[in-house]
Amino acid sequence: MQGFITLRLLLVVTIIMIISAGIIFGCLPDRDPAPAIFTDDESTPEQAEDLPVFEDSEGSIDDETADDLEDQQDEEADEEDRGQLSESGEETMGGSSSAGNGESGFDRDSLDVIADGDYLLALVSKETTLKSDYKPSDLQRIPSYMNSSHTTIYLRAEALTKLEQLWEAAEADGVNLLRIRSAYRSYSTQDRLFSDYASRHGEAQANRFSARPGQSEHQLGTTVDFGGTSVDFQAAYADTEQGRWLADNAHLYGFVMSYPAGKEHITGYIFEPWHYRYIGVNAAMEWKQSGKTLIEFLETKPQTFQ
Numbered sequence: 128m129q130g131f132i133t134l135r136l137l138l139v140v141t142i143i144m145i146i147s148a149g150i151i152f153g154c155l156p157d158r159d160p161a162p163a164i165f166t167d168d169e170s171t172p173e174q175a176e177d178l179p180v181f182e183d184s185e186g187s188i189d190d191e192t193a194d195d196l197e198d199q200q201d202e203e204a205d206e207e208d209r210g211q212l213s214e215s216g217e218e219t220m221g222g223s224s225s226a227g228n229g230e231s232g233f234d235r236d237s238l239d240v241i242a243d244g245d246y247l248l249a250l251v252s253k254e255t256t257l258k259s260d261y262k263p264s265d266l267q268r269i270p271s272y273m274n275s276s277h278t279t280i281y282l283r284a285e286a287l288t289k290l291e292q293l294w295e296a297a298e299a300d301g302v303n304l305l306r307i308r309s310a311y312r313s314y315s316t317q318d319r320l321f322s323d324y325a326s327r328h329g330e331a332q333a334n335r336f337s338a339r340p341g342q343s344e345h346q347l348g349t350t351v352d353f354g355g356t357s358v359d360f361q362a363a364y365a366d367t368e369q370g371r372w373l374a375d376n377a378h379l380y381g382f383v384m385s386y387p388a389g390k391e392h393i394t395g396y397i398f399e400p401w402h403y404r405y406i407g408v409n410a411a412m413e414w415k416q417s418g419k420t421l422i423e424f425l426e427t428k429p430q431t432f433q
């Protein structure tokens with residue numbers, strides 16, 4: 128009799144354990160692997176922290192002053208690391224590099240060398256490169272009202288003139304563009320920046336948000352990164368009043384958003400709603416009409432390689 132009771136007790140306990148286990152496991156969330164890569168910061172905070180990003184850090188004027196600026200640039204670059212990979216990253220991640228050169232397949236010698244970096248319509252892509260010693264000859268400092276940082280930022284003369292007009296036009300529309308985060312960057316600065324990102328994220332990954340040296344539009348001296356918001360270097364910049372105004376109006380002053388949303392398979396870069404390149408007013412108007420990405424548009428223009 129006692130044995131029977133013990134057996135029943137054992138049975139009841141076992142049943143309770145089975146039911147409990149069912150409840151516990153039933154409540155567990157899906158154990159699907161987390162997406163290999165970045166979605167937005169809220170959904171995957173840890174990953175997002177790990178996988179920073181963007182392409183940008185401050186520009187330096189030239190090699191003489193580069194060393195002086197190095198520390199400052201490093202500071203800025205670190206600051207920028209707070210940025211996050213953006214929406215367009217979601218589509219191709221996991222599978223990884225849909226565009227550009229693979230982790231080990233990069234071969235600088237196979238690239239077309241851009242003959243003249245001064246040419247406003249020069250095709251800067253992952254298949255072309257500027258010469259390592261190319262540096263625009265007419266760089267000018269951007270005025271302090273556009274640059275609240277301690278770093279000096281340079282842009283080519285014509286692009287700067289148009290940027291000033293654009294800035295005023297935004298102001299007239301009640302939009303303060305706040306500040307330029309980065310403009311001209313030398314080959315060596317880009318080299319250092321890309322190496323740093325590549326060492327932390329791997330080359331293929333880094334190349335989604337940062338250009339290899341020679342392949343950055345920033346080396347042209349005609350490209351700016353707008354910022355000064357709480358979402359600098361993030362896809363969310365597109366939804367700020369500054370980002371919206373620029374998307375609607377920048378082309379009127381010759382500036383084009385190089386890396387739009389959902390076009391990573393064409394441009395090779397994630398969505399960068401803060402990054403604008405000056406190509407001249409007429410060309411920018413024509414580009415707008417075309418509905419193409421900048422890279423596709425420039426492919427229709429004469430290019431000279433050496």
Ligand SMILES: [Zn+2]
Pocket residue numbers: 182183309345350351352401402403
């Ligand atoms: Zn940029």
